[in-house]
Amino acid sequence: MNAAILGTGSWASAFGRHLAHKWDRVVLWGIVSEQVDVINTTGTNPDYLGDLLLPPNLRATLEIDEALTGADAVFVVVPSQAVREVSRKAAQSVALSAGVPFICLAKGLELGTLARLSEVVAQEVAGSTVGNAADGGEHPVAVLLGPSHAEEVAQEMPTAVVLAGQPGYDWKVWQEAVAGPFFRVYTNDDLIGVEISSAFKNVIAVAVGIADGIGTGDNTRGTLMTRGLAELSRIGTALGGRPETFFGLAGVGDMITTCISRHSRNRNFGEAVGRGEHDPQEILDGSIQVVEGAVMTQAGLKLGEKYGLELPITKQVHDVLYSGKPPRQALRELMAREPRAEHD
Numbered sequence: 001m002n003a004a005i006l007g008t009g010s011w012a013s014a015f016g017r018h019l020a021h022k023w024d025r026v027v028l029w030g031i032v033s034e035q036v037d038v039i040n041t042t043g044t045n046p047d048y049l050g051d052l053l054l055p056p057n058l059r060a061t062l063e064i065d066e067a068l069t070g071a072d073a074v075f076v077v078v079p080s081q082a083v084r085e086v087s088r089k090a091a092q093s094v095a096l097s098a099g100v101p102f103i104c105l106a107k108g109l110e111l112g113t114l115a116r117l118s119e120v121v122a123q124e125v126a127g128s129t130v131g132n133a134a135d136g137g138e139h140p141v142a143v144l145l146g147p148s149h150a151e152e153v154a155q156e157m158p159t160a161v162v163l164a165g166q167p168g169y170d171w172k173v174w175q176e177a178v179a180g181p182f183f184r185v186y187t188n189d190d191l192i193g194v195e196i197s198s199a200f201k202n203v204i205a206v207a208v209g210i211a212d213g214i215g216t217g218d219n220t221r222g223t224l225m226t227r228g229l230a231e232l233s234r235i236g237t238a239l240g241g242r243p244e245t246f247f248g249l250a251g252v253g254d255m256i257t258t259c260i261s262r263h264s265r266n267r268n269f270g271e272a273v274g275r276g277e278h279d280p281q282e283i284l285d286g287s288i289q290v291v292e293g294a295v296m297t298q299a300g301l302k303l304g305e306k307y308g309l310e311l312p313i314t315k316q317v318h319d320v321l322y323s324g325k326p327p328r329q330a331l332r333e334l335m336a337r338e339p340r341a342e343h344d
């Protein structure tokens with residue numbers, strides 16, 4: 001089996017490393033020539049994974065056609081806001097074989113359209129000149145999401161994720177194909193619930209980080225996670241997700257991992273904001289890695305307005321990041337909200 005992985009960042013490299021243990025060939029496609037060169041010449045990706053060795057059957061290229069030639073599956077592993085552009089490039093490549101599935105590993109929504117990323121990929125690959133319905137070559141689309149820090153997957157620490165795909169296609173084949181001894185894969189037919197959970201747990205991780213930066217304790221962390229889960233469930237249910245999904249790997253599983261982990265850039269970003277040493281935008285500008293939670297606060301607010309949802313944590317995180325509200329004031333306002341029942 002051959003894989004094309006679109007992206008050369010942390011998750012693309014760690015996931016590619018995992019896949020290369022089982023698949024014959026893994027090719028990462030990237031746009032940063034230094035990253036591509038260093039992967040090919042040193043067998044490492046130092047910007048993202050330190051000196052951890054990548055297997056010899058994994059290499060990188062700047063040519064998307066080269067990555068897609070002979071690929072049995074395409075994995076999209078770039079920041080959420082680049083998913084459309086990258087999927088379009090792949091769909092337009094003459095090297096893409098008909099019927100090859102696209103599996104998206106990015107977490108988030110497209111900000112401009114509020115579309116889920118599986119929808120974004122599907123819209124782009126549906127227009128593919130090679131894989132169209134007429135030749136039986138439509139590209140099925142799925143997402144592979146859950147608590148999966150790249151740093152830990154790269155070190156082969158036991159991890160479990162969820163594969164959720166468009167209905168009417170046998171995803172079990174791909175469940176087995178991407179699983180490994182330390183990488184367990186579950187299926188879930190609630191594509192909406194899985195994607196919404198994965199997108200919005202990052203907002204809550206930023207909130208937890210902000211509280212940590214202020215110097216609050218475990219009580220605050222637990223409160224933000226559970227009340228954050230309530231917000232995530234409100235968004236997910238409004239969009240058609242199933243409640244049990246929010247309590248699964250992509251929901252509470254990823255929420256816990258992201259909110260407590262030292263590897264979480266969303267939590268770490270929030271912590272830096274909470275410490276108040278720099279302006280949030282300055283911190284974002286200084287990060288080479290994408291902080292999806294910052295973008296998703298904007299998507300959360302838009303969805304809240306569209307569906308009339310109460311999202312107090314998301315709103316406060318948004319105000320701290322984009323309106324200059326002091327983090328301590330945001331926390332005080334959350335605590336001063338009018339009393340209410342826990343389950344509404």
Ligand SMILES: NC(=O)c1ccc[n+]([C@@H]2O[C@H](COP(=O)([O-])OP(=O)(O)OC[C@H]3O[C@@H](n4cnc5c(N)ncnc54)[C@H](O)[C@@H]3O)[C@@H](O)[C@H]2O)c1
Nearest residue numbers: 008009010011012078079080082106107148149150289290
């Ligand atoms: N890092 C993790 O542990 C992890 C785990 C699970 C899911 N994810 C998700 O995977 C996605 C990617 O995260 P990451 O950690 O690998 O990010 P990253 O910042 O480490 O790497 C992003 C990669 O995307 C490339 N890229 C950016 N814009 C591009 C464009 N327009 N065209 C082509 N390539 C482009 C960059 O060059 C880089 O190779 C995010 O949505 C993230 O939430 C990350």
